[in-house]
Amino acid sequence: MVFSSPNYLISILSLGQVLIIAIFTQYLAVAGIPIPLGWMFIVDMVVVGNTALSLVLMRKLMVQEEQANLIRQQAKHIQDLEEMIRNIRAQRHDFISHLQAVYGMLQMGKLESAREYLAEVTGDIRILTQTLKLKSPEVAALVQQKAALAASRNISFGLVIETDLSKVTVRPHNLNRILGNLLDNAMDAVAFLATRDRYIRLEINEDEENYIISVGNSGPGIREDLMEKIFEPGFSTKGENRGLGLAIVRGIVEQHGGQVRLTSPPTIFTVTLPKAGGE
Template sequence: MEEQDNLIRQQAKHIQDLEEMIRNIRAQRHDFISHLQAVYGMLQMGKLESAREYLAEVTGDIRILTQTLKLKSPEVAALVQQKAALAASRNISFGLVIESDLAKLAVRPHNLNRILGNLLDNAMDAVAFLATRDRYIRLEINEDEENYIISVGNSGPGIREDLMEKIFEPGFSTKGENRGLGLAIVREIVQQHGGKIKVSSPPTIFTVTLPKAGAEEQ
């Protein structure tokens, strides 16, 4: 009975994430006409630089949506879209490169989202106190023959060498920076699925390697 309830909850969450993706796509289509009208108005007034800046921002939003649509998991795509929107609301530049569709993901989307959510939140916290022009985070999703490789970087202050391992300890927190928050959970999930996580700094980049489904049997 409990297993059936869990399945129903997972299916409901899956449908909810699909609906959110559809809403995002519809919103983008609806906004497109307004964006064109705004750019046309700027060009009519001869404000070329303003039009250029406006288009750069709009195409950035479209690029993020297009990138996330490559992913086979709507749950993961929805999370990335949410974090990109959150970064924008905090005036943080969000770099996104997706070179894999995660089709052979062995980790449940819920658990991958726990990994991504923690790493992206920590990255945003790390740059929060920088000048707006210096706030930058980057998510890359790649793959090789046997693994998925996910990296999250930020432009914040580097992590001291003596803290490189401590940040993964349960309960560890760097107080104001909060970069240790959730990292123990992240490492636990990664290791449970036969993966690895490492950090390099500066610049601070967390790299997660997760084996593809069936890779261990090959």
């Protein structure tokens, strides 16, 4: 940790010395003890020197902390890139197996089974292809993970990406918080439906000035009187200890000059984020 470094300890000691000298000098003044001019000169030199040293060391600590944060971000970036590469390799590795399975079903005359199997396989490939359009591997990895989670819950996942988000002003960490909360909310909304009715859809588009992210679901509509309340911290229709996700989404979006709009039914959350360099 940066704050256990020698620079930090020296800075604390320097400030401690300044504090001790100041207290001792104040004590002499209150006690009416004459303070020699030489002593005052020494005190001034020590105070100025230690203060300057502390400021320099604190500046170094801030630089070290920034560098440490950058290293952590780069490590996360590399981890997400590696995850994407693993997904691509897995798709390539499984491709022959999928072809063999389809060929076997066709040989047995099971055309409907082959059609359903191909629909599922091509859906996985389409999701991977769509996410590769994004410039941010962190965001691409999150979308892939949420698509896989939806599949594990028997939820159909529609995905349309028509932009690379290259000019988005929101950092990947916060953009993932927006997407993650909206997608989790959508999956929760359809969890109690019959399997055939479970459907969520993510669209990422752009116009001249903004990026537009919409997340819809096939769940029950939201009453008009609740459309504003669901963005309030702690408000939830799902029970206790819930209701923070949408509040987090609105907070991040508005912090970056964007807007969140809700329409229902069907339930669609639309996030608008201004591009870098826009008004």
